[in-house]
Amino acid sequence: MTTLIEAPPSDADGLLPTKKKKSGGGLGQYILIRFLLIFPTIFILVTMVFFLMRITGDPITAAMGGRLPPDQLQQRIHDAGYDRPLPVQYFEYLGQLVTGNFGTTLSDNRQVTEMLATYGAATLELTVNALIVALLVGIPFGMIAAHRRDHAPDAVLRVFAILCYATPVFFAGLLLKLTFAVWLGWLPVAGRAKTSSELALTGLQAPSGIYWLDALRSGNMAALGDVMAHAVLPAVALGLLTAGIFLRLVRTNLIGTLGRDYIEAGRSRGVSEFRLVTKHAYKPALIPIITVMGLQIAVMLGGAVLTEKTFEWKGLGFQLANYLTARDFVAVQGIVVLLAVIVAITNFIVDIVAALIDPRVRY
């Protein structure tokens, strides 16, 4: 966890040599370089995943081995082209990727890209919900901890943050499920919506796939309530994982800014302590959060796989878990590469946002 927090190159004091440039050109150049860097990253990951997955043998034997007679197995391997030399397969695969073809699953013969269209929205919804929970919990609690540094609230919140990290997301989900769904019966156990509201929402014209958005657009308030109720537990389970990291980050950064001269000046002019924290100190303390948020996207996507399995939330992660169980490694490879692309692009966007907010990042 700490390694994650330490990762962004912090230049809080402007110690690193930054080239002074005209602001417009510098930013444009930075965006361009950052954009071009996406491609080697994706290329390396794709290459590694491809060769690693092929070292062990072809996916058809992995999926069907033992269930088909050897001659039929050989026939299918030959038909799919898995008996050709690896480099040939590799360049064919790269060519397919460039045209947006991520492969076809073995077990149910579907396009991986089609799966993104069907299940991507669900994963996006879960991740955004979780991010909201993480920010709602992490930022205010971090402020309280910084404000009451080394006192009881700080100690309690720090332990809470470590607990958030120490609890695997699926165990948190299991506990939440047991407590709020099974014992108290307040919230639904699993899934994204009741069958009735699911039918109503997917029957819409051009559904976005994000259920609460669809429910809002169609004005279906019953469905909206249902969707919201289903969203709470998964969002909290996944959100708490990141909330602990945000809490610590806000705390350390806020403690830093609270020690600055301009805060001291405000205090001596009689600005209330509450106002100092909420108005003056918190903005500069939030900048590092944006950088860390980029790194957290990767962590959250990993967590989303586990959360979706826990709550039977039918997104990309749920599908990935299913294909893992079915030993359908073509599908697994497709989804993994797809997620790699998503992570690379989100990191790019986050870096740009960080550069827009904080000019010192552009070097």
Added chain:
Amino acid sequence: MSTNPPVAATMHHKAPLLKRLPVISHFNKSVGLQRGMLVVGLVLTGTFLLTAIFAPLLAPYGYAQLSDADGSFPTQQPPGGKHLLGTTVGGYDVLSRVIWGSQTAILVIVVAVVLSIFAGVILGLVSGYLGGWLDRVLVVVADAIYAFPSLLVAIVMAIVISGGESSLFGGVLAAAISITVVFIPQYFRVIRAETIRLKAEPFVESAKVVGASSVRIMGRHIYRNATRTLPLIFTLNASEAILTLAGLGFLGFGIEPSSAAEWGFDLNKALADTTSGIWWTGVFPGLAIVWTVLGLTLVGESINDLNDPRLRGRKRAGNKGGPDSTAAAQAAISADVRSS
């Protein structure tokens, strides 16, 4: 009074070996909340270690045992009686599996962390010292892996190593190597950065002048100096290794229940039980994970804080708490900020 000067003198030269041991010296340096966190962490980790070592004595049954002299175990029996923590849907004793699970966890941690330190340190030293195109390639690859969700890296590696199959040592090794691949970039980055810094130091220069070979300079002069931060990363990574192992197990890449006990795999099986209100099959393995990770994290974080003199809490001298302590606090804050 008369005994004071000699004691002070020896302290000045070198404290006794016992007091210089890593954890003990940290304990002596700590105060207040920091000491509390370290002690709690040590107690949790110690319990975990002892449980793993004495699992054969502590566990009432074997991890794959389904019956004893009185006949088969009942399935999904609530905690109490012969089965203190109940039994699972398959008829395993939950308490026994939780205890045996600590052995699997420790095996995986040790193999994973040792392998990744080994590979990461060598790659970091070579890459940082030799530089050039090799360095550039390694950095780009390490960064690519680092940016990728670690669970997905572990999944890909698990497929590569075991094809998803899982025997006892195959499973442990697969999990350990999967985790290793996730961690190598972290060690690589740390060691490489240190190596580049040390390369410019005069003592490396003089070793070159004397005619030492690159291997000797790397292995002797730089290695000793670049690896000081490793114990800290070790504790932090050990907790991450447990979480990754549990995540893999939860996705069905665990070790089959008949070959070893693994907490994440048990949680996977327990998921279906929760809807019918059967809590004991999931809660206890889950708590075991939290216990272990919490312990290791607390120890790691405390050592991290205590290693940095600016972050370390100070013992108060008398009632003086005024300007002096705020200055210390300021220093601590700026250090805190810089490290994040």
